[in-house]
Amino acid sequence: MSDGKKKTGDGNTNKNIGNVIGRLRSGIKKKQTVESENTKKNKNISLPSPLRLTTKKASDRSERNKPQKNYGNSLYKQTQNTNNQKSMTSKQKTTQEKKRDEKIRSFNRNKGSSDTTSKTKKRRISKTDNSPIKKKVEDDDKEGLESYVYESATENQGIYLPEIDWDGTTKNTLGKPKKEKKKLTEVDEYYSLVPKNPKPGDDIFAYSHITWDESKNSLVYKVKEPRLSKRDKQLLKEIKESIEERLDVDFDELAQIKARSYISEKLDEVLSILGRDLNPVRKKAINYYLERNFIDMGKIEPFMKDPHIEEISCDGVGIPIFVYHRNSRYGSLETNVVFEDEEELDQYVMRLGQTVGKTVSMANPLVNASMPDGSRLQATLGTDIARRGSNFTIRKFTENPLTPVDLIEFGTVDPRALAYLWMAIEHQNSVLVSGGTATGKTTMLNVISLFIKPEMKIVTIEDTAELRLPHDHWIPEVAREAIGEEGSDVVDMFALLKESLRQRPDYIVVGEVRGSEAFVLFQEMSTGHPGLATIHAENPERLVNRLTTRPINLPPSLLNTLDIVIFLRKVKRGGSLLRKIDQIVELKRFSREKNVPLMNRVLKWDPKTDRLVSENPSIVLNEISELKAKNEEEIKQEIEEREEVIRWMVHENMRDLEDIGLILSKFYTDKDALLEKIRSGG
Numbered sequence: 001m002s003d004g005k006k007k008t009g010d011g012n013t014n015k016n017i018g019n020v021i022g023r024l025r026s027g028i029k030k031k032q033t034v035e036s037e038n039t040k041k042n043k044n045i046s047l048p049s050p051l052r053l054t055t056k057k058a059s060d061r062s063e064r065n066k067p068q069k070n071y072g073n074s075l076y077k078q079t080q081n082t083n084n085q086k087s088m089t090s091k092q093k094t095t096q097e098k099k100r101d102e103k104i105r106s107f108n109r110n111k112g113s114s115d116t117t118s119k120t121k122k123r124r125i126s127k128t129d130n131s132p133i134k135k136k137v138e139d140d141d142k143e144g145l146e147s148y149v150y151e152s153a154t155e156n157q158g159i160y161l162p163e164i165d166w167d168g169t170t171k172n173t174l175g176k177p178k179k180e181k182k183k184l185t186e187v188d189e190y191y192s193l194v195p196k197n198p199k200p201g202d203d204i205f206a207y208s209h210i211t212w213d214e215s216k217n218s219l220v221y222k223v224k225e226p227r228l229s230k231r232d233k234q235l236l237k238e239i240k241e242s243i244e245e246r247l248d249v250d251f252d253e254l255a256q257i258k259a260r261s262y263i264s265e266k267l268d269e270v271l272s273i274l275g276r277d278l279n280p281v282r283k284k285a286i287n288y289y290l291e292r293n294f295i296d297m298g299k300i301e302p303f304m305k306d307p308h309i310e311e312i313s314c315d316g317v318g319i320p321i322f323v324y325h326r327n328s329r330y331g332s333l334e335t336n337v338v339f340e341d342e343e344e345l346d347q348y349v350m351r352l353g354q355t356v357g358k359t360v361s362m363a364n365p366l367v368n369a370s371m372p373d374g375s376r377l378q379a380t381l382g383t384d385i386a387r388r389g390s391n392f393t394i395r396k397f398t399e400n401p402l403t404p405v406d407l408i409e410f411g412t413v414d415p416r417a418l419a420y421l422w423m424a425i426e427h428q429n430s431v432l433v434s435g436g437t438a439t440g441k442t443t444m445l446n447v448i449s450l451f452i453k454p455e456m457k458i459v460t461i462e463d464t465a466e467l468r469l470p471h472d473h474w475i476p477e478v479a480r481e482a483i484g485e486e487g488s489d490v491v492d493m494f495a496l497l498k499e500s501l502r503q504r505p506d507y508i509v510v511g512e513v514r515g516s517e518a519f520v521l522f523q524e525m526s527t528g529h530p531g532l533a534t535i536h537a538e539n540p541e542r543l544v545n546r547l548t549t550r551p552i553n554l555p556p557s558l559l560n561t562l563d564i565v566i567f568l569r570k571v572k573r574g575g576s577l578l579r580k581i582d583q584i585v586e587l588k589r590f591s592r593e594k595n596v597p598l599m600n601r602v603l604k605w606d607p608k609t610d611r612l613v614s615e616n617p618s619i620v621l622n623e624i625s626e627l628k629a630k631n632e633e634e635i636k637q638e639i640e641e642r643e644e645v646i647r648w649m650v651h652e653n654m655r656d657l658e659d660i661g662l663i664l665s666k667f668y669t670d671k672d673a674l675l676e677k678i679r680s681g682g
Contacts, residue, residue, distance in 0.1 A: 149540045151588055151598035158617030159625060161602065162636045162643075164416040184219060184329065185212045193223075193305045194288075205288045206302045210330065221323055221333040223302045226285035235276065236286050240293070242270045259295050263287065298348060299337050304373075304396070311395050316388030317342045328410075328576040342382065342389055349379045349390040370464040370478070373397050401468045402443045403660055404450070405650050412440065412568075412579050415650070417603055417612050419642035420584075420621075422451040424564055427624050428506075428530040434537045435568030440579040441534040442466050442511065444568060449532055450657070452507050454665045459503055461496045462511030470661030475503065493517040497524070505529060512536075518552045526561040539567060540585060540599050559597045560590040563620055571607075580605050581612060586619050641675060642667075648678045 187210060192198050194206040209222040228236065243266045267287055271278065278286070292301050303312045303323055311324035321337045339345040349367075353360035356369035356377055365381035374397030382390035407413050425431060425448055433441045433448075446467050452458060458474045460467050465478050477500075479493045493510065497520040500508055510521055510533035518535075525531045537543035543565065547554045569582040585599040600619055603612045625635045645667055654660055666674045 148594060149544060149596055149599050150601060152616045153588060153600040153619050155617055157622060158600070158619045159621040159632050159635055160617045161416060161420055161614045162640050164414060181329070187212055187219060193302045196305060203284060206305070208302070208306060210333065216334065219330055219333055221325070221335045223335060223337055225302070226288060228285060232282060232286065236289055238274065239267065239270050239286065240290065242273070243290070243294070260291055263290050263294060299339070307399065309396055311393065313393045314339065314345070315391050316386070317345050317382070317390070319388065328578050331577050345390045346382055349381050349392055352377060352379050352392060374465055376464045397466070400655065401446055401657060403655050403657065404447050404646060405653065405655055407444070407447055408650050410579065411610065413581050414612055415643045415646040416639070417581060417584065418646050419639050420602070420618070421448050421564070422642045423624065423639055424620050425451045425532070426453065427627065429563035429620055430525045430531045430561065431564045431566065432562055433534045433566045433568065434543050436536065436538050436570065439568040439570055441568060444566060445509065445532060445534050449509055450660060450664065453668055454661065456506035457504070458507045458509060459500045459505040460509040460511070461493055461500065463493065464511070466511060467509065468657065470657045475505070494520060497521060500524070507532065509533070513552070515551045518547065519554060522554060522558045522561055526558065538569065540565070544596055556595050556597070557590050560587055562587050565599070588619055641671070644675065644678060
């Protein structure tokens with residue numbers, strides 16, 4: 001029996017082992033099947049080129065690098081182990097985490113204590129930096145701490161702005177359903193460039209085509225011009241050389257119409273000498289290219305003619321030119337225009353230098369100036385400092401400057417905020433427009449300058465002429481470099497600002513402060529001359545740091561001569577890059593303990609609602625109330641009246657500077673009549 005039991009046991013054992021092996025094999029097979037299915041699915045996933053997640057380590061690393069979330073004044077950090085376990089309980093927290101939590105609780109308990117807060121802030125200031133702005137702090141400390149340059153005004157110190165019910169409708173959109181935006185892959189847009197506004201039957205020599213390019217996975221901007229055969233290209237070259245030999249006139253001294261007539265006459269003359277007879281279509285095409293190259297801006301002329309182009313950028317030889325479109329959905333676009341030859345590009349940069357009256361050479365390879373139409377040019381000749389060859393960037397001058405109506409329709413600002421700024425500037429408050437690169441600082445400066453009373457004397461000082469005002473009592477001045485090698489001084493913004501005091505202006509407007517001229521501007525503001533200017537700084541901390549360190553290096557106490565700072569930013573929303581007012585702050589007082597001016601935030605942009613939200617009462621409005629001996633309700637009524645005028649201008653689609661100037665002048669001289677006309681629908 002023992003042998004029999006042993007055999008039975010062995011049989012059962014073998015049977016059990018067989019079952020286990022079978023289950024293992026089926027599990028492995030099933031796992032392989034699932035893995036193969038997942039592999040097939042992953043192969044069908046289309047990821048944006050060239051980024052692809054290929055390893056588990058990469059994904060783990062991205063999870064670890066996710067920023068911590070901030071909930072009120074406490075820290076929250078999402079943790080997840082590799083087995084997808086639940087978050088750790090308080091009992092499982094490490095000693096380090098308990099210390100961090102205790103530190104946060106300690107901060108919350110002492111938040112109301114000025115002494116404790118002051119010590120905390122001072123501890124975070126770098127010992128090696130004299131700047132009043134705190135430097136980088138530890139990651140586990142910085143969450144939940146509010147910037148120490150803010151100090152909110154109380155209801156006794158300021159006046160809240162009136163509530164706003166602006167729905168964003170304009171005359172163009174009122175009562176019309178919103179159009180559904182096309183996907184970028186469906187964009188296929190054409191419009192004429194030469195001529196800009198063709199009439200029926202007119203010849204179109206250049207037009208733009210914006211479309212989606214599958215190979216580049218992006219939108220592209222294509223310029224379409226008359227096609228030339230090899231024979232026509234050779235003929236064009238011969239005609240061009242022949243005309244250059246016979247040129248006996250300076251095109252810059254001729255009017256556009258006379259210059260084009262001159263080119264047409266020379267074309268007929270050269271064709272007669274060469275014994276060539278062209279049909280009308282070929283002749284028009286060749287004449288177009290001759291005018292484009294001799295009179296206009298050559299290859300980039302179609303871009304210069306496009307009012308929707310904000311910037312033209314050539315990065316080097318053999319690289320497509322990029323343009324920045326004013327349509328926020330399009331943004332930066334690659335074009336089909338390229339300088340293929342190094343010599344051609346070098347000659348073109350030299351020609352740009354001649355256009356602005358500068359000599360470009362190996363010794364002086366840099367150009368920074370305003371073009372005849374007001375556009376801003378920066379060019380570099382292809383020497384040892386330009387590794388990819390000659391390059392240039394042109395920031396185009398808008399024929400019609402942007403107005404309050406444009407900024408409202410773009411969603412940059414709302415009528416209430418403009419009414420508040422109008423009130424502040426009317427009562428001679430100094431305003432600084434601050435933000436990063438290409439956030440619309442100069443445009444905002446030009447718009448708020450429109451609110452200056454018509455009879456006031458204005459002096460504007462710029463590096464390049466960009467500001468345009470409808471005021472008659474306006475002195476526009478532009479800095480310049482030395483003329484010639486000897487005997488000529490540089491007339492910079494510092495010199496112009498010093499001289500402006502002798503001109504007794506009511507307002508001083510500076511295009512951008514970036515150096516020693518800032519000291520003069522702030523000194524002038526401290527003597528009672530209200531100033532408006534722009535500066536590169538993204539937030540209050542960086543603004544104070546920028547103003548109090550080199551090269552500006554202002555005494556921190558002098559910053560309190562400012563009244564209002566407008567902070568602008570670029571925001572990516574729904575595939576569009578938009579310019580927004582991020583916040584409007586007032587300088588409340590100077591803190592000797594912290595050695596910085598403390599700021600009261602009046603309006604703050606809320607990304608969730610896409611609106612400027614009133615945050616704290618306005619000290620500026622309170623000061624105006626005391627100055628005019630009016631109560632809070634009367635001040636609010638004045639704000640609402642200005643808001644009413646701005647809304648009416650938006651509804652009437654008023655975009656001409658002269659018209660806006662007349663409306664503002666009417667408001668100052670006969671406000672009641674203007675409001676009656678607006679309210680009656682006139």
